[in-house]
Amino acid sequence: MDTKLNAERILNELRYDFHTFSIERFISFVGETKRREIITIPWRMPPTLFGAWMSDGEETKEYIFYRDNVPLMHQVHIQLHELSHFLLGHPTLKINRTKITDVLEKKASFPFDELPRLRSSDKTILEIQAETLAALIQKQVIQYSSLDQLNNDLSSEVKLANFLKTMGLS
Amino acid sequence: MVSLCIAVWILTLDRLQAIHWKDIRKDNGIALYVWLMMLFFSITMIFLIKRFSIYFDTHTLNNLDRLIAYSSILIGIFFGATASVEAVGKPGDRKIIFWLKNSLFLTIITLVFIYSLFISKLPNMDYFVPRSLPEAWFMFTTFIFGVILCAFVDKIYLSYLPLERSPIMRVRTILIIVSTFFACVYFLVKIVTVGGYYWPCFGSQALINYSMVLLVLSTTLHFSALLSNQLYIPIVLISRKIEGWSTFKDLKYLTDRMQQLCPEVALPLPTPSVLSFLLNPEYYLYNAIIAIMDGKSMLDDLLLEEAFKGEPALWEGDMLREALRVKRALQSINQSEDFWNIVKEYRQASRRLIIGQYQYLSQEVS
Numbered sequence: 001m002d003t004k005l006n007a008e009r010i011l012n013e014l015r016y017d018f019h020t021f022s023i024e025r026f027i028s029f030v031g032e033t034k035r036r037e038i039i040t041i042p043w044r045m046p047p048t049l050f051g052a053w054m055s056d057g058e059e060t061k062e063y064i065f066y067r068d069n070v071p072l073m074h075q076v077h078i079q080l081h082e083l084s085h086f087l088l089g090h091p092t093l094k095i096n097r098t099k100i101t102d103v104l105e106k107k108a109s110f111p112f113d114e115l116p117r118l119r120s121s122d123k124t125i126l127e128i129q130a131e132t133l134a135a136l137i138q139k140q141v142i143q144y145s146s147l148d149q150l151n152n153d154l155s156s157e158v159k160l161a162n163f164l165k166t167m168g169l170s
Numbered sequence: 171m172v173s174l175c176i177a178v179w180i181l182t183l184d185r186l187q188a189i190h191w192k193d194i195r196k197d198n199g200i201a202l203y204v205w206l207m208m209l210f211f212s213i214t215m216i217f218l219i220k221r222f223s224i225y226f227d228t229h230t231l232n233n234l235d236r237l238i239a240y241s242s243i244l245i246g247i248f249f250g251a252t253a254s255v256e257a258v259g260k261p262g263d264r265k266i267i268f269w270l271k272n273s274l275f276l277t278i279i280t281l282v283f284i285y286s287l288f289i290s291k292l293p294n295m296d297y298f299v300p301r302s303l304p305e306a307w308f309m310f311t312t313f314i315f316g317v318i319l320c321a322f323v324d325k326i327y328l329s330y331l332p333l334e335r336s337p338i339m340r341v342r343t344i345l346i347i348v349s350t351f352f353a354c355v356y357f358l359v360k361i362v363t364v365g366g367y368y369w370p371c372f373g374s375q376a377l378i379n380y381s382m383v384l385l386v387l388s389t390t391l392h393f394s395a396l397l398s399n400q401l402y403i404p405i406v407l408i409s410r411k412i413e414g415w416s417t418f419k420d421l422k423y424l425t426d427r428m429q430q431l432c433p434e435v436a437l438p439l440p441t442p443s444v445l446s447f448l449l450n451p452e453y454y455l456y457n458a459i460i461a462i463m464d465g466k467s468m469l470d471d472l473l474l475e476e477a478f479k480g481e482p483a484l485w486e487g488d489m490l491r492e493a494l495r496v497k498r499a500l501q502s503i504n505q506s507e508d509f510w511n512i513v514k515e516y517r518q519a520s521r522r523l524i525i526g527q528y529q530y531l532s533q534e535v536s
Contacts, residue, residue: 047471050464067467071505073512074463135460139453142509155339157330159257162197164339164399167204168188 003125007133010087011140018140023076026137027064030083037061038086040079042068043110051078052110053085057094062086065110077134084133090126174386175215181393182208203253204396210246211389214239218385224294233295237285240312241278247319247353248274250392254323258330266322277315284308298381299366299373306367313360320354337410338402342395349391356384410510414451415444417517421458424496424520428465431485431493432472455513462500462516469497499523 016029023040031038043065045051051066064086066078085092095110102108155161185205194202217223217239226235251270255263288304289295300306327347334340359381366373425439439461440454447454473493485493499522503515 047474048468050467070467071463071512072507073509074460074467077460077463135453135457138456139450142452142456145509155334155336157258157334157339159198159200160339162193163200163204163253163257166190166193166197166201167185167396168190168398 003129003132004136006088007084007129007136010133011136014087018144021141021144023079027079027083030087031062034086035060036086038064038083040064040066042066042075044068050074051082053082054093054095054110055086056096058096063095063100077138080134080137081130084130084137085126088126088129088133090130171215171218171386174389175212175219178208178212178215178389178393181396182212185396198256200253200256203249203256207246207249207253208393208396210242210249211392213242214246215389217242220296224296227294231290233285233289233292236289236295236308237281240281240308244274244277244312244315244319247316247323250350251319251323251326254326258333259326260329263322263326270319270322273315273318277311280311281308284311298360298378299363299370301367303367306364309364310361313357313364316357317354317361320350320357323350324354337406338399341402341406345391345395349388349395352384352388352391356381356388359384411448411451414455415447417513418447418451418454418458420517420520420524421455421462421513423524424516425458425461425465427492427496427523428461428468431489431496432465432468452509456509459509459512459516466497466500469493469500473497495526496523499526 014030014033016026027038027040037060039061041063045065045067049067050070051064054063054065055061056063064079064082066075066082068075070078099108099110103110155164182205185208189201189205217226217235223235223239227233248270252267255267259267284304284307288302289308292302292305295305300309324347327343327350331340331343331347334343359377362372363377363381364372422439422441429439439457442450442454499519500516503519506512506515
């Protein structure tokens with residue numbers, strides 16, 4: 001199936017109300033729908049790696065790591081890209097609670113090197129699929145927020161905003 | 171003219187119902203001034219219907235329609251000007267409106283004076299070029315004050331336009347500026363036709379028709395500025411889509427640079443047709459922004475001295491200079507949470523790079 005059509009199908013199946021979008025709410029919604037606890041972790045990623053998704057092999061948990069030193073919009077996109085891998089049912093590395101504890105205690109490090117670089121040189125179909133779905137999700141968010149903004153934004157000048165309300169023009 | 175008159179009366183009466191009268195003091199009386207402006211414009215419009223004017227004059231006094239029409243248009247614009255000063259005027263504008271109020275009072279007294287002594291004694295004036303000196307003076311007094319009022323309103327809104335951030339209010343402001351400009355030109359053309367009293371060539375029918383077109387345009391635009399926000403949203407969305415295409419072309423320069431410098435980072439950005447883009451602008455603009463952000467992060471990583479110690483350099487010579495130039499251009503970007511502000515910032519960065527490239531090439535050639 002066409003990548004974009006497939007992404008649209010998955011998005012439609014989710015039936016998420018984008019009027020109330022926030023990345024936290026969306027991830028929580030996806031987690032509830034898929035009956036997995038999705039944990040997002042801001043992380044100082046190694047150079048040229050933006051994010052990573054790993055699945056817990058023992059518990060119903062998914063871990064999404066994302067670069068913490070990029071603009072907010074980029075952070076949201078990285079999380080959506082990783083979440084899209086999960087939604088699309090792509091294969092990924094398995095970790096467990098012990099491994100995470102070891103990393104936090106600095107006894108080990110995450111196996112980032114075993115992952116393909118995001119939007120990496122091989123540009124696999126999996127990356128294109130995840131990127132397409134992430135972009136479609138954000139497109140919905142932008143469209144709804146733009147409309148909300150236009151509906152609520154009256155004027156930069158308070159007096160004019162009050163005038164529009166009084167005049168019944170808002 | 172009849173249909174325009176009906177339209178403006180419907181709008182005026184509709185606003186009368188829609189205004190929240192209990193909140194009328196909360197906006198410094200702006201809504202009241204604007205409604206009064208609409209009312210006086212509507213009164214003027216009635217007297218532009220020839221049949222009504224003749225009927226009115228037959229049952230009242232000779233040429234009373236002119237006195238009412240001329241006075242009401244000036245009062246209407248004055249209320250518009252007062253509303254503008256209250257809404258967005260500067261302290262200096264308040265002094266000017268004080269003088270304009272006094273001048274309006276004097277102008278109307280002058281008009282009543284000329285009317286009582288001369289115009290009321292004339293047979294029905296169904297012409298636009300004066301045939302006597304009192305008529306010329308009657309018209310000139312009205313039109314010159316009309317020019318002053320319109321120029322004042324335009325000045326206020328032109329100063330305010332750059333400060334307005336709301337897209338819908340910007341559309342409204344532009345409509346008011348254009349309509350007031352047309353009204354100003356209308357009065358200037360009318361002054362020229364008054365000159366037809368001395369020089370008949372100025373009283374040509376073409377000029378009279380032209381002035382009528384300006385009046386219709388000005389009234390239509392001004393009343394359009396007073397429609398509900400909901401009617402503007404589709405217009406703003408369409409204009410945003412159209413503007414988005416030129417933004418996308420500007421961003422394409424930057425995404426192409428990223429592809430050239432870090433081919434391994436971003437997925438190839440599709441180049442849509444204009445139609446595909448207009449159907450889905452957010453999708454393409456978003457992809458472009460993410461491609462640039464990916465590239466920027468990659469440049470930041472790769473240009474860190476410590477990042478790849480011992481590995482061969484990725485860029486040398488011109489490519490390295492280009493990478494540094496792009497990195498520098500993107501460093502000056504102000505981060506915002508609003509998508510459209512982000513797009514604007516990256517577009518400006520892209521344009522700076524394009525201009526810098528041209529300057530560099532022209533220096534090379536010379």
